[in-house]
Amino acid sequence: MGTLRSAWKEAVWVFGLSRLSLLLITYVGGVLLRPRNMASIPCVNNGLRFCLLGWYHWDADAFGRIAHVGYRSVADVAFFPLWPWLIRLGAAVLGNRFPLSFLLSELLLSNLFFFISLILLYVLVREGLDFDPLQARKALWYLTFYAYAIFFFAGYSESLFLLLTLAIFLLLQGKALWRWWLAGLLGGVAALTRSTAIVLLVPFLFFYVEHFWLALRLSADVGETAASQPWRLWLRRLLAALPALVIPAALAAYMVYLGVRFGDPFIYSRMERTVWGRQFELPWEAFGPALGALLAGPLHTEMAVRNLMDLLFTLLPLGVLVVGWRQLPIVYRFFSLGLVLFALCFPLNSGETLASQPRYMMMAFPLFLVLARWSKRFPSLDLIYGGFCAPLFALNALLFTLHYWVA
Numbered sequence: 001m002g003t004l005r006s007a008w009k010e011a012v013w014v015f016g017l018s019r020l021s022l023l024l025i026t027y028v029g030g031v032l033l034r035p036r037n038m039a040s041i042p043c044v045n046n047g048l049r050f051c052l053l054g055w056y057h058w059d060a061d062a063f064g065r066i067a068h069v070g071y072r073s074v075a076d077v078a079f080f081p082l083w084p085w086l087i088r089l090g091a092a093v094l095g096n097r098f099p100l101s102f103l104l105s106e107l108l109l110s111n112l113f114f115f116i117s118l119i120l121l122y123v124l125v126r127e128g129l130d131f132d133p134l135q136a137r138k139a140l141w142y143l144t145f146y147a148y149a150i151f152f153f154a155g156y157s158e159s160l161f162l163l164l165t166l167a168i169f170l171l172l173q174g175k176a177l178w179r180w181w182l183a184g185l186l187g188g189v190a191a192l193t194r195s196t197a198i199v200l201l202v203p204f205l206f207f208y209v210e211h212f213w214l215a216l217r218l219s220a221d222v223g224e225t226a227a228s229q230p231w232r233l234w235l236r237r238l239l240a241a242l243p244a245l246v247i248p249a250a251l252a253a254y255m256v257y258l259g260v261r262f263g264d265p266f267i268y269s270r271m272e273r274t275v276w277g278r279q280f281e282l283p284w285e286a287f288g289p290a291l292g293a294l295l296a297g298p299l300h301t302e303m304a305v306r307n308l309m310d311l312l313f314t315l316l317p318l319g320v321l322v323v324g325w326r327q328l329p330i331v332y333r334f335f336s337l338g339l340v341l342f343a344l345c346f347p348l349n350s351g352e353t354l355a356s357q358p359r360y361m362m363m364a365f366p367l368f369l370v371l372a373r374w375s376k377r378f379p380s381l382d383l384i385y386g387g388f389c390a391p392l393f394a395l396n397a398l399l400f401t402l403h404y405w406v407a
Contacts, residue, residue: 026054037403055153064087148407150406208240371385
């Protein structure tokens with residue numbers, strides 16, 4: 001209970017400060033600056049509430065559209081359904097006025113889920129990884145003020161997926177079967193949120209082997225009678241393994257829906273490839289075109305800036321994870337590896353092959369655990385990180401609200 005109380009206090013501080021900063025940036029940018037490709041400043045002409053519309057484009061627009069009218073456009077099936085469903089529920093409570101009710105629903109839910117994620121992250125590193133309070137606090141700050149952490153504020157599915165991931169890691173720390181079945185249920189929810197949920201099978205596998213094979217064959221809760229009745233031990237192992245199947249089952253359920261609705265259960269993958277420009281490649285193949293485009297063209301173009309930021313914030317997280325590999329428990333290592341490989345295997349088929357990768361790399365949350373560990377040995381890391389990431393955090397927020405592509 002003490003850890004949870006501390007987690008709440010730490011989360012309130014970092015969450016509150018970051019959200020006040022983002023709201024101030026939204027207000028200042030919305031009042032003083034004209035969004036890209038717009039003839040006027042919406043906030044000045046239509047009122048302050050229209051400042052928030054700066055957050056309603058790119059994927060946020062797609063999720064809001066799906067929440068409002070469903071999969072009316074076949075191209076939208078690449079966006080998995082659970083997040084739009086939640087947005088629709090929130091919009092109904094907020095008056096069901098399009099688009100403002102849907103935008104407010106996105107923002108409120110995204111920020112609520114991120115706040116809970118901060119609490120869970122603190123509890124996870126304190127109880128599961130034996131971080132001291134200062135290290136746990138720094139993990140929260142590093143995550144919250146990461147250069148691309150604005151997507152935990154925007155109406156994207158990042159906050160929900162992070163919440164589900166952290167909850168699963170916490171639940172799988174224990175051997176009680178109810179924890180494993182609840183983790184499986186949350187894994188199924190994650191599979192209806194993003195296709196990368198398949199990587200959540202990694203913690204299921206590693207914790208399963210640790211708890212039910214490598215640990216003592218007879219745990220206290222099985223009882224001494226299991227020595228004469230080994231079937232009980234095997235039954236327990238079976239019941240602990242089954243929840244992991246909920247993840248592929250949830251994905252299969254979505255595919256069945258697509259098959260019934262559109263006649264093709266794999267249409268989400270085809271839309272990802274033909275409409276959104278992402279198809280399978282080997283994980284290293286995206287770097288060459290991005291670097292080549294950066295070096296070949298003039299550096300004073302928007303595309304050059306985007307490629308530079310994509311390269312920088314794809315390579316930096318990879319570097320941190322590689323250098324800090326041995327400082328993480330094995331399950332965190334391979335979860336991060338799976339998430340990174342999944343993202344890199346589906347680059348954008350355009351001049352910006354690493355588009356969105358900084359946002360995807362951010363979801364490998366062990367990255368911030370490595371940084372928090374390093375901060376104990378290198379106290380100056382706080383200043384370096386803050387001086388580097390915090391200005392980019394503010395800049396990315398401003399660019400996003402002005403309708404510039406960020407990630």
